Amino acid sequence: MSTIQLGKLSLSIFGESHGPAVGAVLDGFPAGIRLDEEKLLRQMARRAPGQDKSATPRRESDLPRILSGVKEGITTGAPICAVVENANTRSGDYNPIPRPSHADYAAHVKYGGYNDIAGGGHFSGRLTAPFVFAGALCRQLLEPDGIFVGGHVLQIGSVQDEAFDPCRISADSLRALSGEYFAVLSQTAREKMKAEIEDARLAGDSVGGTVEVAAAGLPAGWGDPMFDGVENLISRLLFAVPAVKGVEFGEGFGFAALRGSEANDCLCVENGKICTETNRCGGITGGITNGMPLLFRAAFKPTPSIGKEQRSVDLKTGKPVAFRVKGRHDPCIVPRGLPGAEAAAAIALAELMLREGRKR
Amino acid sequence: MSTIQLGKLSLSIFGESHGPAVGAVLDGFPAGIRLDEEKLLRQMARRAPGQDKSATPRRESDLPRILSGVKEGITTGAPICAVVENANTRSGDYNPIPRPSHADYAAHVKYGGYNDIAGGGHFSGRLTAPFVFAGALCRQLLEPDGIFVGGHVLQIGSVQDEAFDPCRISADSLRALSGEYFAVLSQTAREKMKAEIEDARLAGDSVGGTVEVAAAGLPAGWGDPMFDGVENLISRLLFAVPAVKGVEFGEGFGFAALRGSEANDCLCVENGKICTETNRCGGITGGITNGMPLLFRAAFKPTPSIGKEQRSVDLKTGKPVAFRVKGRHDPCIVPRGLPGAEAAAAIALAELMLREGRKR
């Protein structure tokens, strides 16, 4: 399913890479929200390709056309449908050779060969565009209440950015990050990351990475136990972003090496508000926000489309073949995947805000 | 919500640690399945406390009573409700001091102080018992089709078990593992892990860890794009297990340091079947199984209940206090959390099998 019903919000993502259009229907969004179009487009721009050498130079138009749910710039309460037309709809010939680590083979089996494989079809990274748009709408629900989502590229190959200080994540710093393409905390790290990506590109290769996403301004008490906690919600949404292969909240996998006495976040009072001395839980205990900044990291695999020769199987003949993926591809999807990961957080948090009965 | 509707299966988990009972309703389970009671109880036994010094010595009865959906040992197609009575229902006095890194404070805010806090209430690890039971039922749907779920403790503190060889995971080895308490691949590692846990226990402390879970026998083509892929499904379920703070599929976070040419799973033909030379994707591409073994790892934080002195805030007075958690607690939840992580996989895979129209 490319439709998710969260309770208050429902989101349907449609489209295929080289089909007529991609788009989203976001249902349950409250009425009376004046949309800031410039902010919406800025989020779309962060995800758009062709911004630097690390991104695919193909032209993609990412300007969404809103078909419903908005009148004179204000939401009406009806479902919001936004469509991004595909400029490039050449479909090319049927390619019987599944690309390694792409969805090609799995989808071929699932859909009996009827799936649209051009450009990856419905599995293309291009589908992140409407998802980011839905996230951008949700940000506009959260921000007037002082809730900001932002993130940065934490790792590309062997290069690491500084990490967030989990207790000192401010709304202001997240707002600044969330407007940027290829956001990092250390400018030096970005230069090194770009060099690493360029290195991969020149080698006809690609490279993976991680992102770190946070939200500030959250009250305690949002989320539900068991299947509907903040972690469940975010991961349900996050794995919709192509190439994401892992998620960890707070210390995440780092918890394995810790003792309880090192890992526990002791409670304290700061400016009359209950908070925790440390934030190893990433702002979530028992699936519920505890009032500290939300913090998670997501892992992206390297773009599977590389220029180097690879081995696959011709589905028509059943024989092994050697081949190269043609065309030019992103040597690193991580900077463009970051707004996708942030969108997952924004959508989850908007859902939680609406569940709490806050509409504005 | 402690209820999850997956499409074909629906699962509702109820109960509080010191209330009358905990239990589960599993709806959508097909008719005509003869249940192997001994296997069900073996799964419950793996999660039960008190098996060694690493586990809490409190007595918990984990024998479920089936109230519906099974007649003369065979499922009827009606919802299956199973209840585990709580032997220990002393509730004790209201404790106004939230324990660090427990759900106490977040739940207090969410429920306005009305939540049952005795023993953690609905957030207790005891709620994993009905979840494991639901997983045990789902195994009995999968196993006659040759699909086995199993796993092992991969890390406790500084001790590592051997990892699965992602391409060579067999149904037989998983079946063996899935019957065991504190399953590991290397017996030496288990001894060291037990020593590490005992060390923590003697220090009035606790320790975290990771588990590695796999499934063998899966066909290619199960799962859906975007919000309903195998990763989305498993993580939705997995974060219902208390203390889980991260999940990664295949290489997971290890992908960040890899190049595409190192990370891609090239396709090949083996015994007339299309498979991949490596299995860094953990058996899933585009959210859909590709016929290789499913593989993921989950991170558990250290049990937050420790004997050492900690700092918190008295919710009645609003003042900081130093306190110790009383009673005896698991110094390490990981061996008992493993069957919970496996249950998440078993439930997700049973759902996918039923979606494919296979009922037996």
Added chain:
Amino acid sequence: MSTIQLGKLSLSIFGESHGPAVGAVLDGFPAGIRLDEEKLLRQMARRAPGQDKSATPRRESDLPRILSGVKEGITTGAPICAVVENANTRSGDYNPIPRPSHADYAAHVKYGGYNDIAGGGHFSGRLTAPFVFAGALCRQLLEPDGIFVGGHVLQIGSVQDEAFDPCRISADSLRALSGEYFAVLSQTAREKMKAEIEDARLAGDSVGGTVEVAAAGLPAGWGDPMFDGVENLISRLLFAVPAVKGVEFGEGFGFAALRGSEANDCLCVENGKICTETNRCGGITGGITNGMPLLFRAAFKPTPSIGKEQRSVDLKTGKPVAFRVKGRHDPCIVPRGLPGAEAAAAIALAELMLREGRKR
């Protein structure tokens, strides 16, 4: 599915007529509601059998045991599970003859013969008991806000009760009705109805009827367009009550013979509040409450279990047979079905109240 996820509330009904127990899990019910046990039991009593000659004389214990979600009489916010043990669990031999107009044959095909057919199994009217219990819980959410659900038996065979005056339905009159067994507006009509039922009983036959259900105290603006309007919600829940075969809101089928000028509810101002001069829409326009009393009617088919000889087919031999349903059965399910229809309304309205962010 016997599980329904409404958005805020989720309800799972389990059990089989002659199995160990029937019960319900109501998830999403807010914390901090002090339950009035006497009112809960009164609703259960209204549905219980054996109250007069019109009802089955078999003994059924309808006292629910609450297993979770309630502590010292106050809800905790965790799922509420209530179980009603079955006193009579004789299962009898397998009956290969499907009873006419029962679920027997359809269920036999669906479940491949594995369904529990004793007493109708999961399709028994006994399953209305946990449903009524869930409705009784929901009433306790609505009533402190001045929202009351009540109804009466409108028709049994050829006998009609007076109908509600759709504009003059008061909370007080509904409260009075909703505590009664076999509620009617005209006491004379009840006597005639009882005579009609007795007549059917003496003839070894049964008789159908209708009920009329209303809710007073609703604000305008509850409900959603398209698939999630008040009508959609109520009918989704109402058809869970065995024997219900139709529902109409406001004028319902009577609209067919009306002109718009006769059917339209003109708006007016009364005591400073906008309302309508008439209430032919039954309090709902566009799926959304308009502030007038909610009003609907439901049709029940005659109990299909009758003493008269009927024709069926022996599923073992495939041959036609003549047979009689043994034992004693309700000659009219309508008076006991009424609390079921009211429960459907109460659950739907509680869901809508919670969606609006009102928790108390």
Added chain:
Amino acid sequence: MSTIQLGKLSLSIFGESHGPAVGAVLDGFPAGIRLDEEKLLRQMARRAPGQDKSATPRRESDLPRILSGVKEGITTGAPICAVVENANTRSGDYNPIPRPSHADYAAHVKYGGYNDIAGGGHFSGRLTAPFVFAGALCRQLLEPDGIFVGGHVLQIGSVQDEAFDPCRISADSLRALSGEYFAVLSQTAREKMKAEIEDARLAGDSVGGTVEVAAAGLPAGWGDPMFDGVENLISRLLFAVPAVKGVEFGEGFGFAALRGSEANDCLCVENGKICTETNRCGGITGGITNGMPLLFRAAFKPTPSIGKEQRSVDLKTGKPVAFRVKGRHDPCIVPRGLPGAEAAAAIALAELMLREGRKR
């Protein structure tokens, strides 16, 4: 919510009467179905306005543009999004006078006045266009398996068409009916109905009616108990069609006057197949198909937009006003509502077919 998640299928309807477009996303539709475009358009034509004097003479373009999920006329398995552009998007001034029996007032309260009221906005009958389109897609899943949905106008004002013979509904007759605008069984009845509608139109009035919908070719055993039976599913979908105010299955409200011995459908064997001598249950027992034709009726209220003077309240001043609805409107929505009611059945049945694991 204008999004419904049925289990296998998910449907999202978006758009506003005078906004840029209306449309639908149908997710979960299987791959490999070659769509018959001519049949799709015929269904759209049945719902389109302006076909005779009974329908609104405004021009509406009903030709959908498919944006995704279909390639070279064959479904790909990805979500199908279809958009119908609105030719007439003049929005006019804000009208502070809610029209009687329209959603205007209820929606005004719900959306705080931000809803798009031009032409009824998201509550317009125009939203039935994408719903009928989704139904037309579903028909193409059902028909190759011999399952046909069809219906006819049963009543307009005082005029009645013949009713279906519930046991003798054939696939052929339904196929013929389902291609027609203003389908009836008796041509005489249609002429009288048209006269009744013309009469209402000349009087500046409108008139209500009922439709009867059936499906032939269904196997026994489809549907689920309690909340997910055929009746629950169809009514959830049916009340999405504007103006529908009631639904009854089989004898429906007629059951109230019957005895069990008259109402029961005795089982028999015909051509080696188990069926029932009568079909008063409308093909459904216990929520599950029994192999007999599915049969239900839906009631439509008269179009609330009439030329006659009516009373309302000016929301700006809070004062009563007399006014007339301007423009020309359908004096009877029933003939155009019929394909909507059929679409509800087609979508429900396609969902059930997919649940059974039949994909083609």
